[in-house]
Amino acid sequence: MKHKCLHIINIAFGIATVLFLGGCSSDDSTQEPVETPMRELHFMLGSYNYQDVTPEANRRALPAGYVLYSELTPKIPLDGASLRCFMTKDTEVKFNGNVTYNSGSWVSKIPLDEGVYYVYGLMPGSEAGKVKLTPKSSDFANGATMEIQGLNPVTNSDVCTIVGVKGSTTAAGFANVDIKQGVFAYDAQNHGTFIYLLIDHLYAALQLNMTISPEYNALRTIKLTKLTLKSNSVAKTVNMSVELTPNTTNTLPFTAPALSQTTTDAKTVEIYKGEELILEETDDLVFLACTAPISTNTQFVMSATYNVYDRNGNLIRKDCTAENVLNLPTGGLTRGQKYTFNLTVNPTYLYVLSDPDLDNPTITVN
The missing domain is CATH 2.60.40 (Immunoglobulin-like)
Structure with a gap:
């Protein structure tokens, strides 16, 4: 009877050992995920x-x-x-x-x-x-x-x-x-x-070259502080779909993107805002703005904010503003093309130096 009990105990112990080893084998086969380098x-x-x-x-x-x-x-x-x-x-x-x-x-x-x-x-x-x-x-x-x-x-x-x-x-x-x-x-x-x-x-570009006329530069210094643009477009936001297709011929992999737009008034966008930039006679201040090539983008309103100084460096007028309309081709804009505007700051009157308009110049668009 004693030997029979021992035999049963040994069998039970053997089964437990197999289960234990099986559990260890199962755990060892579970590997940590390899991290991507x-x-x-x-x-x-x-x-x-x-x-x-x-x-x-x-x-x-x-x-x-x-x-x-x-x-x-x-x-x-x-x-x-x-x-x-x-x-x-x-x-x-x-x-x-x-x-x-x-x-x-x-x-x-x-x-x-x-x-x-x-x-x-x-x-x-x-x-x-x-x-x-x-x-x-x-x-x-x-x-x-x-x-x-x-x-x-x-x-x-x-x-x-x-x-x-x-x-x-x-x-x-x-x-x-x-x-x-x-x-x-x-x-x-x-x-x-x-x-x-x-x-x-994906957009077209507007390049704005700003200078000051020699006549006015001899009398006043203009320092630009802010430049904004607003389109006559009714689009507030634009959605674009671009189909990119690989090729071996070194050619552009997409055609004109498909465009859609919302119908809310377009917002005014700051093209520049910062420290004073002095307008020179020959060395242009160059600004680049980009615009979606949608057919309704045919006209832009440019607003410039600037300070006027006399030739001794005294501030005459602060935060002056001038607005100009920039007209674009009626056929609309083309992606990847640039439209250049030369802008010259001129006084309204030069022949009466005491006239207040000397300190309130206009901007001519070419």
Whole structure:
């Protein structure tokens, strides 16, 4: 009887041991999820210049070909600006976030596995209220549809989309990188940590060149403090759909974007506000504004705020304002084109120096 009891106890102990070992085996097979490695990527943004509709109005030579975006638009402040970047693979968006410009460069740590990604994006990322990206034919290798909502019809931002991608192991400069339109592929394993992005304009541009007449400059100094624009458009916000299709022919991967708009009064947009800028006779103050290429954008009201000083530096009048109407072609605006206006500050009367109008100049539009 004693041996029988011991035998039962041994069997029970054996079963418990097997269960225990089985439990250990099950626990050992459960692995912690592998974290995606972080890669520090350096983005180099370049763009073609706007096509000048009125080249004779420009007083300065424009850069040819595509150049670094920071050099192309020196009047548009980039510090703190963001690039909305989509790193995609197969049917998924692996990364959707903003890459911010700081201290002269676009750098961000992004979680990426090895493999080929297709890079799409919007510049600047802060300009749109919402951006949605969907693959074409169930694979981002075939292209993407970018739905952009909540854009301002007039802005001081150059609204662009990525049209070409090229990975590199060094910061070689755009002149030494064979980047092509219509190529969106980036190999995270073999293409290095420098990603060159060729971007193109979704908006049209208005360039405002401001000077002061020699006659008036001999009598008064004008210092600009604020410049605003308002369109006659009824659009408060603009929605845009961009179809991006890869190609191997170095051609633009999209046609004219599809546009829709709200029907509320357009708001006034600040093109410049800050420290006093002195108007010179020959060295223009150059401002760049961008506007959605919608047919109702045919006229803009420009408002300038400025201070008037005598030639001894004494403040004569503060916070003066002048309004001008800028008329555009009746056929509407074209994406990627630039419309230039030369603006000259003149006194109303020069022959009566004591006349108050000497201190209340007008602005002539050419």
